[in-house]
Amino acid sequence: MIKQTKHIIKVNQLRKSYEKVEAVKGVSFSVSNGELFGLIGPDGAGKTSIFRILTTLMFPTDGNVSMMDLDVVKDYRFIRNNLGYMPQRFSLYQDLSVEENLAFFARIFGTTIEENYDLIKDIYIQIEPFKKRLAGQLSGGMKQKLALSCALIHSPEILILDEPTTGVDAVSRKEFWEMLIRLKEKGITILVSTPYMDEANMCDRVALIQNGEIMSIDTPAKIIDDFGRKLWAVKSDNIYQLILDLKKMESVDTVFPFGEYLHITSKADEFNEERLISDLEKVGHSNIRIQQIKANIEDCFMQLMQ
Amino acid sequence: MHFSAYMVNNITMIKNKENIIEVKDLVKKFGNFYANDHLTFEVKKGEIFGFLGANGAGKTTAIRILSGLSYPTSGDVMVAGFDVYKEREKVKKNIGYMSQKFSLYEDLTVKENIRFYGGIYGLSNKYIKEKTESMLERLKMKDIQHSLIGSLPLGWKQKIAFSVAIFHNPKIVFLDEPTGGVDPITRRDFWEMIYEASNNGITVFVTTHYMDEAEYCDRVSIMDRGKIEGLDTPGGLKKRFKSNNMDEVFLKIAR
Numbered sequence: 001m002i003k004q005t006k007h008i009i010k011v012n013q014l015r016k017s018y019e020k021v022e023a024v025k026g027v028s029f030s031v032s033n034g035e036l037f038g039l040i041g042p043d044g045a046g047k048t049s050i051f052r053i054l055t056t057l058m059f060p061t062d063g064n065v066s067m068m069d070l071d072v073v074k075d076y077r078f079i080r081n082n083l084g085y086m087p088q089r090f091s092l093y094q095d096l097s098v099e100e101n102l103a104f105f106a107r108i109f110g111t112t113i114e115e116n117y118d119l120i121k122d123i124y125i126q127i128e129p130f131k132k133r134l135a136g137q138l139s140g141g142m143k144q145k146l147a148l149s150c151a152l153i154h155s156p157e158i159l160i161l162d163e164p165t166t167g168v169d170a171v172s173r174k175e176f177w178e179m180l181i182r183l184k185e186k187g188i189t190i191l192v193s194t195p196y197m198d199e200a201n202m203c204d205r206v207a208l209i210q211n212g213e214i215m216s217i218d219t220p221a222k223i224i225d226d227f228g229r230k231l232w233a234v235k236s237d238n239i240y241q242l243i244l245d246l247k248k249m250e251s252v253d254t255v256f257p258f259g260e261y262l263h264i265t266s267k268a269d270e271f272n273e274e275r276l277i278s279d280l281e282k283v284g285h286s287n288i289r290i291q292q293i294k295a296n297i298e299d300c301f302m303q304l305m306q
Numbered sequence: 307m308h309f310s311a312y313m314v315n316n317i318t319m320i321k322n323k324e325n326i327i328e329v330k331d332l333v334k335k336f337g338n339f340y341a342n343d344h345l346t347f348e349v350k351k352g353e354i355f356g357f358l359g360a361n362g363a364g365k366t367t368a369i370r371i372l373s374g375l376s377y378p379t380s381g382d383v384m385v386a387g388f389d390v391y392k393e394r395e396k397v398k399k400n401i402g403y404m405s406q407k408f409s410l411y412e413d414l415t416v417k418e419n420i421r422f423y424g425g426i427y428g429l430s431n432k433y434i435k436e437k438t439e440s441m442l443e444r445l446k447m448k449d450i451q452h453s454l455i456g457s458l459p460l461g462w463k464q465k466i467a468f469s470v471a472i473f474h475n476p477k478i479v480f481l482d483e484p485t486g487g488v489d490p491i492t493r494r495d496f497w498e499m500i501y502e503a504s505n506n507g508i509t510v511f512v513t514t515h516y517m518d519e520a521e522y523c524d525r526v527s528i529m530d531r532g533k534i535e536g537l538d539t540p541g542g543l544k545k546r547f548k549s550n551n552m553d554e555v556f557l558k559i560a561r
Contacts, residue, residue: 042489043460140361167406167486169360170517170553171560195487196516210489239522240501256494259521259551260540302490 008033008158008189009054014063016049023049025212026063031191036184038203039193040301046212047193048088051162054191055085068157081109084151084159088166090143094136098127098146101135102153109154119186120149123179141172148179152188159183161192165199177202197298208301215304220297227295227303229269233261234276236285245283251276256302261289263299323350325384326478326509327372332381334367341367343532344381351477354500354510356520359529360560365513366482368529372511373480374398386477399427402471405482409467412456416447419455420470427474441469461492465499472503479503481512485519497522517553526552528559535559 009031016024024046031037039047052058053065056076065072067079092101102124106113117124127145130138135146144164151159161180165173177199184190192203200206200220207217216223236242239262246255246264253265277288295303327349334342341364349355359365370376372385374394383390386400410419417438424434442448445465455463464484472479481500485493497519504510504524512523520526520540527537536543536559540552549555 042492043487045489163487167361167483167515169363169515169560170556171360173515174557197490240498240505243498243501256491257497257522259518298490305489305491 006032008035008068009037009191010064010066011050011054012064014050014053014065015061016046016053016058017061023212024053024060027209027212027214029207029214029217031189034184034187034189036180036190036192036202036204038200038206039191039209040195040197040200040206040297041193041209042195044211045209047209048162049212051085051087051160051191051193055083055160056080081154082157084154084156086147086151086159086161086164088162088164090147092135092143092147092150095134097132097134098138099131101146102149105150106153111154113153116153116155119155119183120152122182123152124149140168141175144168144172144176145179152183156188158189158191161190163193163195165194165196173199197296197301200297206297208297208304210301210305216300223297223300224295227300229265229303230271231293231295231299232264232266232271232273232290233258233293234264234288234290235261236280236288238285242280242285245280245285249279254302254306256299258298263293323352325349326351326353326386327355327511328382328384329372330382332368332371332383333379334364334371334376335379340532342371342378345534347527347534347537349478349509349511350524351509352504352507353525354504354512354523356523356526357511357513357529358520358526358556359513363529363560364532365529369480369482369511369513373401373403399474400477402474402476402479403482404464404467404471404479404484406464406484406486407482410455410463410470413454415452415454416442416458416466417451419466420473423470423473429474437473441473445469461488461496464488465492465496468496468499472508476508478509478511481510483513483515485514485516493519517551517556520552520556528556530560 007030011030012028014024014027027050039050041047053060053072054067056072056079059073068082070079072079096104102113123145127142130142135143138146165176180190180192203220205217205219208215234242242262243255243257246252246262251266251268251271253267256263273290276290280288325348329345329347332342332345333340345368357365371378371383371390374390374397377391385397388396390397414422420438421434442451468484485496488496500510514520523540525537525539526543527534529535538546543555547555547558549558
């Protein structure tokens with residue numbers, strides 16, 4: 001039924017304006033069949049606007065978007081039947097039970113829980129012991145698993161997830177990504193958005209987005225390779241004072257805290273490490289450590305923002 | 307090794323300071339459910355204290371008790387020198403609070419929000435006027451003082467919300483996931499503001515899901531199912547749980 005296509009999602013020069021604000025400013029990207037593609041950026045970057053257009057819930061102001069080679073404006077009915085969407089806000093029926101929610105979504109897509117049970121089994125099995133419980137009374141992690149099950153019950157070609165891990169603890173986040181990887185292995189194309197930069201590494205390719213514009217699209221490894229300058233990690237006994245002192249130094253370009261270290265770049269792209277240590281010792285720092293390191297996605301994101 | 311010497315120094319430094327929060331055997335029950343199951347810990351003056359845990363571990367329940375919004379079922383809790391059973395109003399006067407969900411009034415301007423919170427805390431007009439000036443200066447936001455909060459990007463709002471939460475110079479500020487969804491540069495600017503507040507003697511009690519931010523804290527407590535399962539400096543926790551970073555520590559405790 002569905003035409004074989006290399007790019008199952010194609011977004012070309014997409015724009016979306018709300019009265020005064022232009023939320024999406026000419027965004028283009030495409031997602032290959034079976035790819036796990038991440039849209040990475042902070043709140044207000046335009047991620048939800050893009051997703052609402054892709055899921056046919058909102059019209060674009062300008063530009064073309066095709067899903068499965070069909071136009072999101074004209075062919076919305078067909079697209080909806082073949083798309084799973086998990087919005088950011090929990091949007092199931094709180095006053096229906098777990099089982100009733102799932103049966104409801106199966107039925108409106110003209111299918112049954114049994115027919116596509118294989119697809120959701122891994123996920124649903126974890127909440128099945130609570131199938132008589134009202135959805136409103138589930139914990140955050142269980143709600144998420146139910147929402148994902150409901151988004152998958154009609155065996156969609158494409159799964160779109162809007163910030164599924166925002167506000168979720170580190171353990172549940174990890175479990176959620178493990179579920180996504182297993183779904184990808186079943187051949188579903190997944191488009192997911194997140195404000196957590198470290199999650200980029202779980203995706204095949206990512207688009208880094210800020211203020212309605214895509215800053216970079218590539219594999220996480222390639223984005224890191226493109227950082228294109230040297231980066232050092234530094235620490236001393238007094239991290240706050242170290243931030244202030246490094247920012248005062250002529251040779252230093254950027255200073256950003258990263259865990260127990262500061263990541264710094266140099267204007268000349270080179271540091272005399274010994275000299276830097278002695279300069280810092282002169283202003284009272286002790287136990288100074290410095291080493292050159294490889295950038296991570298967050299370093300890249302911040303560089304692109306500037 | 308240098309690092310362990312640093313750890314010892316830092317711990318002695320913290321140990322010498324006075325306790326600003328003292329919690330002993332805190333229990334909060336909802337029916338038969340122990341949301342807080344005998345919590346015992348102290349927070350030192352000026353410390354940046356990370357309060358971590360999985361969703362539903364009982365963090366919010368504890369924060370509500372510490373900020374005088376809810377009574378414990380049992381246990382002793384002193385905050386800023388006041389008893390949370392008998393001196394709730396004094397507790398509230400001496401703390402600041404901000405969260406990702408609730409911070410400022412969207413339909414008031416930046417300046418009106420500051421004026422409003424200043425008034426709530428009973429500060430004098432003179433104090434409000436002077437402090438507003440210096441605060442806007444520090445934030446480099448003089449140009450937008452008459453803009454509605456609702457029209458500003460999230461990162462700006464969060465910086466203003468934090469400044470407002472410490473506007474009355476409280477002894478402690480509670481920050482409940484202050485940086486969720488904020489862009490990476492603003493997130494770091496925000497932490498510099500936290501360091502600055504701590505340097506000025508304000509105790510910072512902060513929750514976060516960003517594990518790199520746990521490393522910025524002087525000490526970190528990690529809750530799981532109502533109990534504190536680890537409480538130490540980030541270095542100490544990493545050593546005890548044989549982990550390279552706080553993300554691994556967290557996974558070992560909460561998984």
